[in-house]
Amino acid sequence: MKSLEYYSICFLILIMSCESNKKELPVTVYETSKSGNQLTEITDLAKVSNADITTIVKLDTDKKYQRITGFGGAFTESSAYLLNQLGKENRNKIIEAYFSTKGANYSLTRTHMNSCDFSLSQYSYSPVVDDMELEHFTIEDDMDDLIPMIKDAMATSENGFKIFASPWTAAPWMKDNNEWVGGKLLPKYYDTWALFFSKYVDAYKEQGIDIWGFTVENEPHGNGNNWESMHFTPDEMTNFVMNHLGPKLEADGHGDKIILGYDQNRAGLKEWVDSMYKNEETSKYFDGSAIHWYESTYKIFADELQYAHNKAPNKLLIETEGCVDSEVPAWKDDNWYWSKEATDWGWDWASEEEKYLHPKYAPVNRYARDIIGCLNNWVDGWVDWNMVLDRQGGPNWFENWCAAPVIVDPNADEVYFTPLYYVMAHFSKYIRPGAEVIGVENSNKALQVTAAQNPDGTIAVVVFNEGETEQNFSLSLKEKSIYIPINAQALQTIIIPTN
Numbered sequence: 001m002k003s004l005e006y007y008s009i010c011f012l013i014l015i016m017s018c019e020s021n022k023k024e025l026p027v028t029v030y031e032t033s034k035s036g037n038q039l040t041e042i043t044d045l046a047k048v049s050n051a052d053i054t055t056i057v058k059l060d061t062d063k064k065y066q067r068i069t070g071f072g073g074a075f076t077e078s079s080a081y082l083l084n085q086l087g088k089e090n091r092n093k094i095i096e097a098y099f100s101t102k103g104a105n106y107s108l109t110r111t112h113m114n115s116c117d118f119s120l121s122q123y124s125y126s127p128v129v130d131d132m133e134l135e136h137f138t139i140e141d142d143m144d145d146l147i148p149m150i151k152d153a154m155a156t157s158e159n160g161f162k163i164f165a166s167p168w169t170a171a172p173w174m175k176d177n178n179e180w181v182g183g184k185l186l187p188k189y190y191d192t193w194a195l196f197f198s199k200y201v202d203a204y205k206e207q208g209i210d211i212w213g214f215t216v217e218n219e220p221h222g223n224g225n226n227w228e229s230m231h232f233t234p235d236e237m238t239n240f241v242m243n244h245l246g247p248k249l250e251a252d253g254h255g256d257k258i259i260l261g262y263d264q265n266r267a268g269l270k271e272w273v274d275s276m277y278k279n280e281e282t283s284k285y286f287d288g289s290a291i292h293w294y295e296s297t298y299k300i301f302a303d304e305l306q307y308a309h310n311k312a313p314n315k316l317l318i319e320t321e322g323c324v325d326s327e328v329p330a331w332k333d334d335n336w337y338w339s340k341e342a343t344d345w346g347w348d349w350a351s352e353e354e355k356y357l358h359p360k361y362a363p364v365n366r367y368a369r370d371i372i373g374c375l376n377n378w379v380d381g382w383v384d385w386n387m388v389l390d391r392q393g394g395p396n397w398f399e400n401w402c403a404a405p406v407i408v409d410p411n412a413d414e415v416y417f418t419p420l421y422y423v424m425a426h427f428s429k430y431i432r433p434g435a436e437v438i439g440v441e442n443s444n445k446a447l448q449v450t451a452a453q454n455p456d457g458t459i460a461v462v463v464f465n466e467g468e469t470e471q472n473f474s475l476s477l478k479e480k481s482i483y484i485p486i487n488a489q490a491l492q493t494i495i496i497p498t499n
Contacts, residue, residue, distance in 0.1 A: 025480035026497055030430075032422040033490035034338040034364075039422045039429075042492070045484060053483055055444035055473035059451055059459065059496075063439030066309075068452060069318060069381035070108025070162055071371075071428035073098070073405070075153070078118040078395050079388040080145035085410035094406055094415060095149075098387060099157040104425035106161055107433050108381050109153075110320055111146065113167040113200055115180075116218070117227035117398045118386055122180050124171035125200065132192050137199045139207075147207055154209070159432075162212035165200065166263060166290075166320070168219075168228035175230060182225040184232070190240055194248035201254050213258025215290045215320055216241060221264050224349065227398040234275035237261060238282050246285025263290035263320055266301035269308050277312040288316025291379075293370055294325065296357035297344055300373035309378035317378055322370065323385035324363045328393045329403035329418070337363045337419040338489055342403070363403060367423045368448070368464040368491050375437055375450040375462075384424055426493045430460040447471060447486070457498035464491050 029042040083091045097103040114124045128136040139147070150163070169175070170185055170193055177183030185193055201211050220232035232240070241259060249257055262272040269291060277283045289308055295301065308317055326345035330336035339362055346358040371382050386404040393401030405421035408414065435452040438459070442449045448464040465471050465486045472485050477496060486492050 023480040025475060025477055025482040027475070027482055027484070028495045028497075029484060029492055030426070030495075031487065031490050031492045032419060032426060033487040034335070035487055035490070036334075037487070037490065038417075038419075039425055042485075045482065053472055053474045055447060055471060056441070057443075057447070057449055057461070057463070057473050057475050058441040059461065059475070059477045060439030060441070061453060061459070061477070064453075065437040065439075066317070066378050066380045068431055068433055068435040068437070069316060070106075070433045071382050071424065071431065072106035072108040072110075072161060073384035073387040073424070074110040074112075074321070075146060075150050075163070076112060076116065076118040076386050077120055077142075077146050079386050079404075080149035081120060081395065082388050082390055082408055082410055083149055084145055086408060086415070087413045090408070090413055090415050091152075094388060094408075095152050095156050097406070097417065097421070099153045099161070101158050104421070104428045105157075105159060105432075106153075106428050107159065108318075108383055109161055109163045110383050111150070111163060111165050112218070113165045113196075114169060114171070115141075115228055115397075116168040117400050118394075118396055118402075120395060121397055122228065125203075126171045126174075126192075126196060129173040132189075134192065134195055134199055137196070137203070139200070139203045147204075147209070150209055151207070162433075163209070164213040164215065164258060164260070164320075165211055166215040166218045167196075167230075169230040170196070180228050182222055182229055182231065184236075185230060185240075190244045191248070194240075194244040197245060198248055198252040198254055201249075201252075201257065211257065213260065213287065215260045215263040216245065217263060218321075219264045219292070220262070221268065227400065234262075234272045237272075238275045238278075238286075241276075241285050242282055250285075258287040258316070259285050260288050260290040260316065260318060260320070261286050264292055265295035266291045266293070266304045267295040269301070269304040273308045273311045277315070283312065283315075286315065288312075288318060290318055290320040293319065293322040294344065294346060296346070297342075297359060297361040297366055298369065299357055300370065300377065302373065302377045305374070305377040305379060316380055318381035318383065319370075319374055319379055320381075320383050321385050322367075322382075324366065324403040324420075326401065327403050328401050329389065329391070329407050331391050331407060331409075332416050334419050337403075338365075342366075345400075364419050364423055364489075364491070365464075365466050367420055368426075369466065371423075371427055372448045372450045372462060372464055375452070376440075382427065384420075423491060426462055426491055430454075430493045430495060431462075432456075435460070444471065444473065447473065459496040461494040461496070462492070463494065465489065 175183040389404040
């Protein structure tokens with residue numbers, strides 16, 4: 001009869017054998033942190049042992065959600081003008097940082113039709129009053145700054161990127177108040193305004209720039225009538241797209257252009273998708289919905305995003321604008337972007353009962369939290385606002401100062417890549433168009449996690465530790481796992497190669 005000691009030894013050997021046969025998940029980890037990492041590769045994973053692990057992040061590639069359209073930022077006249085004020089070396093440095101494969105490799109971008117608040121002045125491509133056929137249509141105002149920036153980005157991008165355009169307003173002569181700000185498009189100009197979109201496609205095509213699509217109107221609620229704006233109700237926008245814009249683009253050979261409705265804050269999304277997707281006729285020309293984040297500094301509005309997806313599961317849902325607004329950005333002070341120093345313009349106008357939606361909130365936290373939250377609630381694209389601003393947070397004719405991922409001092413020819421640049425790159429560089437968001441189980445609410453599988457089979461997992469304590473977690477995929485540490489106040493992208 002064998003002794004107890006014999007069985008104990010056998011059991012120990014069995015455990016050791018299991019441990020030695022345990023398959024480690026191969027990963028490459030990149031981190032940006034308050035402690036100083038800037039998309040830095042983390043190689044010291046061996047210090048984490050099983051005894052340190054209380055959090056398990058489990059990936060499930062059998063669960064597939066939305067397909068990614070892309071990530072990126074906006075070409076604005078303000079950004080393009082500033083690039084032209086810099087020396088050639090710094091101008092190229094910024095373009096490459098955004099659009100090269102070594103940089104953020106942006107894949108989805110936005111620009112404005114006619115002027116916006118981040119323009120140097122107010123202008124329209126249809127300057128002649130009552131030019132119903134737009135015989136005097138011109139993009140001359142874009143030729144000095146905006147178009148050269150887009151062309152340089154195209155020349156730098158190896159993978160290419162999509163660009164969609166948004167109008168802030170029609171020319172005053174088309175509106176019921178004859179002003180740049182506020183008012184509505186007069187019904188007699190609906191066909192003229194639809195023609196405007198078609199002519200814009202042709203004019204940009206002549207410059208070698210293919211427009212992927214449009215949002216119908218930036219902020220149709222009117223942004224408080226502060227800068228260029230034009231009001232639509234949900235049904236008015238649906239009518240314009242259904243009976244004017246969609247048919248005109250189709251008739252002129254531009255039926256492949258994407259049309260995104262709404263284009264304002266998520267809290268109001270439900271009534272717009274109810275109108276847009278009421279039936280087959282109303283939804284025919286809408287390819288998706290566009291949303292902004294200005295309703296709150298921290299709230300995702302997950303219920304509204306889920307509602308929009310469930311209303312039209314096959315339509316796009318794209319975040320088309322977000323920035324740390326109403327702020328003069330800090331210059332060469334990374335800590336500011338990691339600290340609760342920033343607020344937004346909602347703090348000024350919100351009622352007392354809604355001020356809780358607009359607390360001071362760290363800019364990095366706001367970006368990371370929002371993008372992860374969006375990806376976990378059916379959003380397939382996320383586009384930042386200005387790519388480049390100056391130390392004041394402009395130029396901006398309305399003096400509506402904002403932060404941007406890249407801040408420049410044109411007088412000194414200096415460039416500052418803020419932590420926000422690296423946050424954007426964590427997503428745009430590693431989650432590519434066509435990637436599919438996959439299932440994630442996360443046992444630790446202190447960590448925010450999302451994951452997507454790229455067309456080449458690689459998986460990108462993004463983990464955000466907002467807290468002030470380092471966390472350790474086990475990342476597992478099927479039968480493989482690995483222990484990973486993440487610094488306090490840090491964002492990681494973890495790349496898992498193809499099998």
